[in-house]
Amino acid sequence: MNLSLKVLGLAVALSLTSGAVQARECFVATGNVKILSNDFPALHAVAKAAEACASDTLKVSKNQTKEHKDIQVAALTANPAEYTVAIVANSTLVTLMNDGLVRPLNDYVAKYGQDLGKNQLITINGDVMAVAFMANAQHLFYREDILKKAGVEVPTSYEEMVAAGKKIKEMGLMKNPLSGTYKSGWNLGEEFINMYMGTGADMFEKGSAMPAINNENGIAALNMMKQVTELMNPDFLTLDSNAVQADWEAGNVAMTVLWGSRAAGVLDDEGSTPEVVAATKFASAPTVGGGSTPATTLWWDGFAIAKNASDADAEASFATMASATSLDMAKANADDATWLIKGSTPTAKSVGVAASAAGGAQPYPMLPYAGLMHTALGNELSDFLQGKESAEQALKDVEAAYMTAAKEKGFIK
Numbered sequence: 001m002n003l004s005l006k007v008l009g010l011a012v013a014l015s016l017t018s019g020a021v022q023a024r025e026c027f028v029a030t031g032n033v034k035i036l037s038n039d040f041p042a043l044h045a046v047a048k049a050a051e052a053c054a055s056d057t058l059k060v061s062k063n064q065t066k067e068h069k070d071i072q073v074a075a076l077t078a079n080p081a082e083y084t085v086a087i088v089a090n091s092t093l094v095t096l097m098n099d100g101l102v103r104p105l106n107d108y109v110a111k112y113g114q115d116l117g118k119n120q121l122i123t124i125n126g127d128v129m130a131v132a133f134m135a136n137a138q139h140l141f142y143r144e145d146i147l148k149k150a151g152v153e154v155p156t157s158y159e160e161m162v163a164a165g166k167k168i169k170e171m172g173l174m175k176n177p178l179s180g181t182y183k184s185g186w187n188l189g190e191e192f193i194n195m196y197m198g199t200g201a202d203m204f205e206k207g208s209a210m211p212a213i214n215n216e217n218g219i220a221a222l223n224m225m226k227q228v229t230e231l232m233n234p235d236f237l238t239l240d241s242n243a244v245q246a247d248w249e250a251g252n253v254a255m256t257v258l259w260g261s262r263a264a265g266v267l268d269d270e271g272s273t274p275e276v277v278a279a280t281k282f283a284s285a286p287t288v289g290g291g292s293t294p295a296t297t298l299w300w301d302g303f304a305i306a307k308n309a310s311d312a313d314a315e316a317s318f319a320t321m322a323s324a325t326s327l328d329m330a331k332a333n334a335d336d337a338t339w340l341i342k343g344s345t346p347t348a349k350s351v352g353v354a355a356s357a358a359g360g361a362q363p364y365p366m367l368p369y370a371g372l373m374h375t376a377l378g379n380e381l382s383d384f385l386q387g388k389e390s391a392e393q394a395l396k397d398v399e400a401a402y403m404t405a406a407k408e409k410g411f412i413k
Helices: 041-051 068-077 090-098 106-112 144-151 160-171 184-196 215-229 240-250 261-268 272-281 312-325 327-332 349-360 370-380 391-408
Strands: 031-037 060-063 085-089 121-124 127-136 139-144 177-182 255-259 280-283 299-306
Touching: 031 041, 031 068, 031 139, 031 312, 041 240, 041 312, 041 327, 060 121, 060 177, 060 312, 068 085, 068 090, 085 215, 085 255, 090 127, 090 299, 090 370, 106 127, 106 312, 127 261, 127 349, 139 144, 139 312, 139 349, 144 160, 144 272, 160 177, 160 255, 160 261, 160 312, 177 215, 184 215, 184 299, 184 370, 215 391, 240 261, 255 261, 261 280, 261 349, 280 349, 370 391
Parallel strands: 031 060, 031 085, 177 255
Antiparallel strands: 085 299, 121 127, 127 299, 139 255, 139 280
16 A cells, blocks of 8 residues: 555654644535544544534534444445544554545545645545544653652653652552553554554564564563553553543552543643642653664544545535634644644644654554454453463464454455
């Protein structure tokens, strides 16, 4: 697949391309726009802007749920599709493309995309398949006050983070000083991918769908994950982003590697205390194993349009989303995301994402079979983290599950 992913790299790490402020306008007056997305503040802002276009003749609705990945394939397979707009990221776009559920956007870009930056156009084999509007990555959240009490510096590696966590626990400052999104399933798979890519190794044999994780780098990644979980809440296999954020806001955690899109939420006036908010700071994702690359993956979020929507609703949906993802919206919600919208610039709350990007964090592998590996990882690693099997056996289980799925899909003969 010939991928144009200019959305990543310096576009995230540095100020984005400047541009004149455009008054927001709604490009169409009729149609049905039905949005399916994840559930966090930046996407609330986008959906609210889309809803502002609604009228008696232009209907705009939304379903914002953390279960969006589990329902989007079935919802867009229906004909007509249950949703006309899917908010997607690196991996979810590939999943929808594999099943032919989203349509090329070239004509819509030509008609309604005058305010879109080139770095927003996710182009695959010459077709614009999605429009990115924000970047995201996991990075270090830390409590400056707790680290000072423990007499430790801000960690730059996972090894330093674990050592600092042990000292915090030994001093009785916190019972479970570390946290992370280790919930079984997608979250757990993502944690391994982040850690493994931090070693600098490739997940697949070059030019092939054959897996390349059952090796010393895979074992090292798993062993580091195990060390982290030993300083986490014992129920770590239930922790998703919402749970980690809640624990952070309750003052129970000193360090976590969490999504940059959560930065605004932990610094707002809801759900926490002034002391926790004032002490919360951000830095690049840690490195691992003596490497120099932050152990995280860079992501973009954007919108794609359902193939099984009517042509009229598809056009109305693109036009409404192009209108909603405006510079005015980005400026009004500057702290909610690292916006990729032309004219916007990162804020202090985006410093972790920017630092991870500047450190050379790699984009999540946008390969048609990466999702199958992600699923296998999420399903097969929990036994190792619970001490029920070895790292070597866990990786064998992942490899076997992935090979079965990849053969069923025709990626491996």
